[in-house]
Amino acid sequence: MNHNAKIKIGIVGGTGYTGVELLRLLVQHPNVELTAVTSRSEAGQDVHGLYPNLRGHLDLQFTAPDVDNLSQCDLVFFATPNGVAMKLVPELLKANVKIVDLAADFRLKDPLVWEQWYGMPHACVDVLEQAVYGLPEMNRTQIAQASIVANPGCYPTAVQLGYLPLLEKGLIDPQHLIADSKSGVSGAGREAKLGSLLCEASESFKAYGVAGHRHLPEIRQGLSQATGSPVGLTFVPHLTPMIRGIHATLYGRLNADSGDLQALYEARFAAEPFVDVMPAGSLPETRSVKGSNNCRIAVHVPQGGDTVVVLSVIDNLVKGAAGQAVQNMNIMCGLPESAGLNQVALMP
Numbered sequence: 001m002n003h004n005a006k007i008k009i010g011i012v013g014g015t016g017y018t019g020v021e022l023l024r025l026l027v028q029h030p031n032v033e034l035t036a037v038t039s040r041s042e043a044g045q046d047v048h049g050l051y052p053n054l055r056g057h058l059d060l061q062f063t064a065p066d067v068d069n070l071s072q073c074d075l076v077f078f079a080t081p082n083g084v085a086m087k088l089v090p091e092l093l094k095a096n097v098k099i100v101d102l103a104a105d106f107r108l109k110d111p112l113v114w115e116q117w118y119g120m121p122h123a124c125v126d127v128l129e130q131a132v133y134g135l136p137e138m139n140r141t142q143i144a145q146a147s148i149v150a151n152p153g154c155y156p157t158a159v160q161l162g163y164l165p166l167l168e169k170g171l172i173d174p175q176h177l178i179a180d181s182k183s184g185v186s187g188a189g190r191e192a193k194l195g196s197l198l199c200e201a202s203e204s205f206k207a208y209g210v211a212g213h214r215h216l217p218e219i220r221q222g223l224s225q226a227t228g229s230p231v232g233l234t235f236v237p238h239l240t241p242m243i244r245g246i247h248a249t250l251y252g253r254l255n256a257d258s259g260d261l262q263a264l265y266e267a268r269f270a271a272e273p274f275v276d277v278m279p280a281g282s283l284p285e286t287r288s289v290k291g292s293n294n295c296r297i298a299v300h301v302p303q304g305g306d307t308v309v310v311l312s313v314i315d316n317l318v319k320g321a322a323g324q325a326v327q328n329m330n331i332m333c334g335l336p337e338s339a340g341l342n343q344v345a346l347m348p
């Protein structure tokens with residue numbers, strides 16, 4: 001790709017929380033030009049009319065999601081509910097448009113598993129086969145060659161990054177992994193839902209999806225790739241009364257000779273621009289990554305026992321969605337991986 005010409009970008013689903021987060025990041029990206037931002041409900045309206053944070057940064061109107069219009073782009077992000085992208089992507093790929101899907105349409109390699117968890121048959125199994133799972137810390141080389149990237153889910157990003165070093169080295173029992181994970185309410189999207197109301201979600205804390213959450217097969221698929229064989233995982237998500245952030249507390253039973261885990265984590269992520277292994281004994285906070293594309297990780301072995309506890313935090317809308325999507329775009333387009341992604345988190 002010619003680095004002097006700006007990459008023409010389309011966003012399908014520009015009114016949602018991940019859509020506006022893509023806009024926040026991309027208006028400051030040096031190598032892109034936003035050419036199409038879609039919304040069915042806001043078509044014809046100024047984007048900055050809905051999101052005043054973009055006033056002075058973007059002069060564009062929402063348009064209806066039209067394939068002919070989107071085909072003029074070099075790369076299109078889908079920030080839409082599950083099941084939307086798979087209907088439009090085949091035509092866009094034929095028009096040589098690269099795709100990053102923030103939804104789950106292309107994340108699960110087995111179409112029957114997808115149907116089981118998402119309740120609908122897959123619309124383009126051939127495209128599913130060519131899609132690359134967009135966790136750069138695992139699949140960077142394949143992402144660089146991909147026409148279509150499946151951006152990981154928010155919980156799966158925090159959980160997989162936290163477990164990878166231990167599983168790659170075979171240091172924990174892969175059959176009894178426990179991922180106790182908490183998310184802010186923006187993880188549920190902008191659409192009106194009872195559970196997202198202030199009076200329902202604030203000043204309270206609860207688990208959900210204990211019997212089975214659709215991120216379970218996604219995390220299992222990624223961790224099985226890391227170990228080379230199926231893993232056993234108990235994944236319990238929780239809703240916390242905050243807007244952004246994911247905190248995953250990950251447990252594993254150590255094998256006898258596990259060695260210096262702090263050194264292992266530091267070495268595994270030394271070259272990763274967006275994974276910060278914190279000093280021994282640290283307790284990462286979600287606010288330390290709020291608004292940034294970082295994952296901060298700390299590794300503990302309480303009382304020197306046989307259980308390792310890994311703490312992994314991300315912003316669900318950034319490393320868990322839009323930031324990782326831009327990171328994938330950078331890799332796919334041969335740009336510096338950190339281009340447009342150097343935001344420092346907001347504290348407090």
Ligand SMILES: NC(=O)C1=CN([C@@H]2O[C@H](COP(=O)(O)OP(=O)(O)OC[C@H]3O[C@@H](n4cnc5c(N)ncnc54)[C@H](OP(=O)(O)O)[C@@H]3O)[C@@H](O)[C@H]2O)C=CC1
Binds near residue numbers: 038078
């Ligand atoms: N929120 C988060 O933290 C994360 C979300 N994701 C995933 O990213 C995707 C987007 O999430 P989020 O931004 O939270 O969702 P929202 O509900 O906030 O936004 C959805 C967007 O999609 C558009 N849309 C809805 N239906 C269609 C359709 N049939 N055709 C075209 N556009 C449509 C909506 O606009 P309009 O109706 O006006 O067209 C809206 O802009 C989802 O798949 C979600 O699971 C992934 C990781 C984290």
Ligand SMILES: CC(=O)N[C@@H](CCC(=O)OP(=O)(O)O)C(=O)O
Binds near residue numbers: 082103104184188
């Ligand atoms: C707090 C909350 O509701 N979180 C969402 C997950 C976030 C997400 O959007 O994940 P996908 O991209 O895989 O759909 C949930 O549990 O359904």
